[in-house]
Amino acid sequence: MKKTKIILGLSLLAVTGLTLVAADHIDAPSVTNNASDITDFYAFQGQDTNNLVFAVNTQGLLTPGTTAxxxxxxxxxxxxxxxxxxxxxxxxxxxxxxxxxKMYFFGPYAPSATGKASSINTSQASGSVEISKYGQAPIIADQNGMKFFAGPRDDPFFFDLGQYQAVIGMTATGFKPTGTDTFAGTNVLSVVIEVPKSKLGTAASLNTWVETKKKQ
Known part of the structure; x- marks a missing residue:
């Protein structure tokens, strides 16, 4: 599970240029290399400053040969x-x-239950989008004031795993000014949702986190 906090400012417009991210490739054996594995989660203000964007990436370390x-x-x-x-x-x-x-989207709406249990309120459908295919132009749907995308993307998370291991192993004292991107050349499956801030309430700040839940 990924969690982050977005400080919106009193006007909900004070996050220009702000990007927050949590990342953790290959969480545990039960989710490794399957659709439940969340690699990273981004929340940031959209190009339209009245909107927020939530980007959830799953199934990391996909090679070009396995992405399709x-x-x-x-x-x-x-x-x-x-x-x-x-x-x-x-x-x-x-x-x-x-x-x-297709990927179908519901909400934002108040859940009938919080925590681990979830259900989908099908009367609160907000839109759908055809899942984009690898190597083709991305398909973006614009419905009910929201925008949606689902499909493969280049992994955007930069991390120098080798240098990190050296620091942890005490064979290096810190990170290099220019590191090596361990995830270069690998892909993820992404879901991106752009939503008007007006649909998220009037709070000065938001806590956001993302989960994957299996049908029971």
Whole structure:
């Protein structure tokens, strides 16, 4: 599970240029190399400053040769949780789940239950988008004031794993000014949602985190 905090400012417009990210490739054996593995989560202000963008990346370390065969699982839901009251409990959720060749989105709306259990309120559908294919132009849907994307992307997270291991092993004292991108040349499967700030409440700050949940 990834968690981050977005400081919006009193006007909900004071995050120009702000990007927050949490990352953790290959969390645990039960999610390694499958649709449940969240590699990183980004939350930032959109090009339209009235909007926020949530980007969830899954299934990291995909090589160019394996990316085309990678797919979202119809039994795995991606859920962006939004706390706008400061109690670290989700007040709103945005959910995404694949059906066939499309990704369907629901919310933001108040969940019927918080924590591990979730259900989808199908009356709160916000849109859908055809899942983009590797090597082709990205498909972006614009519906109900929101924008959606689902499909493969180059892994955007930069991390020098070799130097990190050297620091941990005490054979180096720090990171280099220009490191080596361990994830260069690898891909992820991404879900991106752009949503008007007006749909997220009027709080001065938001706590956000993302989860993948398997259908029971």
């Amino acid at each position: 065969a990678a797919s979202f699982n119809e039994n795995v839901m991606i859920e962006v949780n939004i706390d706008n009251t400061g109690n670290n409990i989700e007040d709103l959720v945005i959910q995404a789940i694949r059906k066939g060749d």
